[in-house]
Amino acid sequence: MAGALVSPQVLSASKAEHALQATDSKVEALESQVNQMSQMLQSMQDELTRVRTAASRNASESSAKVQELDQWMASVKSTPVAERTKDNMAFFRGGYGHGNDSRGTFGAVPGGGTLVGGIGASGDPLVGAQKADKDAFYFGAAMDFSLNDDLFGLMDNTQFLAELGVEYKEFADDTYSGVTGQNVTTNQLTISVSPKIKFLKGSDFRPWLIPAGFDVNIISPPSGAVTVLNAGLQAGIGADYKIWNNIYVGADARYHETFDTIDGVDTDGVTAGGYIGFGF
Structure with a gap:
């Protein structure tokens, strides 16, 4: 229990x-x-x-x-x-030219070379016995290419440019060739490459100068020795003014100097005239 x-x-x-x-x-x-x-x-x-x-x-x-x-x-x-500027320029020139010496005159030189009928000549027979005028008119064109804006650091607002130009001068058409007897137009073509210094960048008024540029002169008719080319220098001064929207008017004067004649033909002289330019 x-x-x-x-x-x-x-x-x-x-x-x-x-x-x-x-x-x-x-x-x-x-x-x-x-x-x-x-x-x-x-x-x-x-x-x-x-x-x-x-x-x-x-x-x-x-x-x-x-x-x-x-x-x-x-x-x-x-x-x-920054305002975008058009520092290059294409411009068209024209005006008055004057040569230091006239072309023309020649004299017969028997036995001096076969020219006409076995008679040689001295002087400028292709232009003729009469002297051509020293005065001329010219026209041409050129282009400026800007290389810097401060003259290689030497001057502010001063452009250094390269100018490439071509110029045609016509002196006279009132002489007669001693070879053919035809009326002769005496003219000259100059091709140049020059350094140009242009002041007052940013201003409408721009003076400039060419201290010394390179010229190649081509004459017509050829010299008595039948040569046509001569090299030399040119120097110039001028100025241009912007009238509207990168359009310029200007004036210049240039002196052309060669160190020798083209077998008796002197191509030295001056030009003075105006131009109209277009910035680009």
Whole structure:
């Protein structure tokens, strides 16, 4: 009877102990889950902090870049707009020319060479016995090419240019050839390449000078020795004025000097006239 009464008590205690152990296990499992969730939350918090820090740094860098861009735009807007200038020029010339010596006159020289009927000649037989006029008219064209704006650093607002030009001069058509008897037009073609110094860049009025340029002279008719070419120098001064939209009018005077004649033909002389130019 007593054994029967004890057994239920023992059984009841055993069940309570098992229930307590099960509760403890659940509590431990719950604490473990809570700890895991806490670690996950801490990780999420750390990641969120990192993202916020990175975003703040990126925002700071972006703001700095925006400020730098704003400063650059402000500096560009405040910089004066440079006016694009047309420093080269094509121009067309014309005016008066004068030679130092006249062409023409010759004398017969028996045995001096076969010219007409076995008679030689000295002088300028192709022009004729009569002297041609020293005065002439001329026309031509030239181009200026700008090389720098400060004369190689020596003078501000002073251009150094290269001028390439061609000029035709006609002296007279009132002489008669000693060879053919025909009326002769005496003329001369000059091709030149010259350095040019032009002052007051940026001004409408621009004086200039050519200290010394290179000339090649071609004469017609040929000399008595039947030569046509002679080389020399030219020097000149002038000025031009911009009248409207890169259109210029100007005047110049030039002296042409050679160091020798073309077998007796002197090509030295002066020209003076005007020109109209177009900047490009």
